[in-house]
Structure formats: C-alpha cells, structure tokens
Amino acid sequence: QQPVQSPQAVILREGEDAVINCSSSKALYSVHWYRQKHGEAPVFLMILLKGGEQKGHEKISASFNEKKQQSSLYLTASQLSYSGTYFCGTEIGTDKLIFGTGTRLQVFP
Amino acid sequence: DTEVTQTPKHLVMGMTNKKSLKCEQHMGHRAMYWYKQKAKKPPELMFVYSYEKLSINESVPSRFSPECPNSSLLNLHLHALQPEDSALYLCASSTWTPNTGELFFGEGSRLTVL
Numbered sequence: 001q002q003p004v005q006s007p008q009a010v011i012l013r014e015g016e017d018a019v020i021n022c023s024s025s026k027a028l029y030s031v032h033w034y035r036q037k038h039g040e041a042p043v044f045l046m047i048l049l050k051g052g053e054q055k056g057h058e059k060i061s062a063s064f065n066e067k068k069q070q071s072s073l074y075l076t077a078s079q080l081s082y083s084g085t086y087f088c089g090t091e092i093g094t095d096k097l098i099f100g101t102g103t104r105l106q107v108f109p
Numbered sequence: 110d111t112e113v114t115q116t117p118k119h120l121v122m123g124m125t126n127k128k129s130l131k132c133e134q135h136m137g138h139r140a141m142y143w144y145k146q147k148a149k150k151p152p153e154l155m156f157v158y159s160y161e162k163l164s165i166n167e168s169v170p171s172r173f174s175p176e177c178p179n180s181s182l183l184n185l186h187l188h189a190l191q192p193e194d195s196a197l198y199l200c201a202s203s204t205w206t207p208n209t210g211e212l213f214f215g216e217g218s219r220l221t222v223l
Contacts, residue, residue, distance in 0.1 A: 002151075030210070032210070032211075032212075034212075040216070041199060041214035041215060041216050041217055042152065042199075042212075042214050043214070044211040044212060044213070047210055047211065087151050087152075089212075091210070094159075094164075094205070095140050095142075095157045095159050095164055095165060095203075095205055096154065096157060096165055097142075097154065097210075097212060098154060099151035099152050099153075100151060101151060102149075102150070102151045104149075
C-alpha cells in the first residue's frame with residue numbers, strides 16, 4: 001500500500017538536476033510532495049490532482065500520470081538548500097495520507 | 110498563524126510511566142493527525158481526527174491513546190510503552206479541501222522509552 005520511491009538516495013553538485021519517482025500499486029487520486037530536512041518536520045511542496053497536470057514550485061516541478069499510478073518530482077539547477085529527504089504522499093480515502101519510502105537528496109558545493 | 114505547536118520537544122520515560130504529548134493549532138483546520146517516525150523512515154500514520162471525532166486508527170496498540178478535547182488541541186496519551194516505541198511523534202493539521210489538503214506539521218516530540 002505504501003508508495004515506492006526511486007532512487008533511495010541521490011548525491012548532486014550544486015546546479016545539477018535530479019528526478020525522483022513515486023510509484024503506487026493502487027489507483028491514485030492525488031499526489032503530495034514533501035521535503036524533510038534533517039531534524040525538522042516535513043514541509044509541503046505541492047499537490048497534484050488527477051488530470052496529469054504539472055505543477056511548479058521555484059525550480060522544483062512535478063508531474064502526475066494517474067494511468068501509470070506514478071508521479072515524478074523534478075529538481076532543476078539544485079541548490080544547497082534542496083538537501084533533505086523527499087517524500088511523496090498518496091491519499092487512501094478521505095483524510096488519510098500515506099507517505100512513500102523516501103528519497104534522500106544531498107547537494108554539495 | 111500557520112503554526113502547529115507540539116510539547117514537549119523531548120521526552121524520556123520508563124516503561125511503567127504515563128505521559129502525554131500535546132499538539133495545538135489555531136488555523137481552524139478540521140483534521141488533525143498523529144504520525145510516528147523512526148530514524149531514516151517515512152512518517153507512519155497513527156490516528157486522524159476529523160471534526161474532533163476519531164476517523165482513522167491505523168491499528169495502533171492500545172498503549173497509545175489519542176484525545177481531541179476541542180478543534181485546536183490534540184493529545185496522545187502514553188502508557189506502558191516499550192523501547193521500540195522510541196521515535197519522533199509528529200502532529201499535523203489540514204483543511205483537507207480538494208485543491209489543497211496540505212498538511213502542516215509541528216516540529217515533533219522526540220520520545221525515548223527506557
């Protein structure tokens with residue numbers, strides 16, 4: 001039931017791009033993306049609804065393909081501040097958000 | 110005010126103790142959540158309150174007992190915990206409308222059970 005993310009970890013230099021994937025075995029109605037920095041609470045990045053729309057947040061954007069039950073998060077020209085663990089979240093019924101397995105991103109100068 | 114406040118930030122307790130974690134939000138959100146997070150793992154949903162009623166209980170052991178005294182407060186009562194219950198306990202709140210549904214998290218209460 002828990003969405004599976006890939007890769008598990010990514011190491012980047014500043015300015016490089018990355019893609020994080022989220023895949024579910026169940027039908028998706030929406031996908032949330034959160035970032036959690038070390039020792040801090042998860043912070044909401046964006047939500048994608050059915051319809052395959054793409055959303056953006058600064059240089060971070062995401063896509064959602066409900067047919068394939070997948071979402072991807074695109075980080076462009078990464079900055080040091082992008083370091084953290086990224087979680088996708090899927091809604092399993094009303095009010096119930098389940099987080100994916102997580103992807104740890106480290107950006108070095 | 111877009112804050113969710115959790116107290117205490119750190120808690121150490123023995124297996125026979127009774128303690129409580131508290132969470133407060135003043136954003137008028139109708140849904141409040143408890144998640145448990147172990148190191149290097151995703152948050153795991155424990156309980157959801159919707160309009161002050163328990164709507165989701167993810168088969169959590171009875172040694173964890175949630176309470177929602179009013180729309181702004183959420184408590185998690187702890188009793189006879191085990192060392193494996195040591196974790197970060199995160200509270201969150203949400204309006205859960207179709208085009209938002211953003212969860213606002215508190216900083217968490219880090220629990221150590223000896």
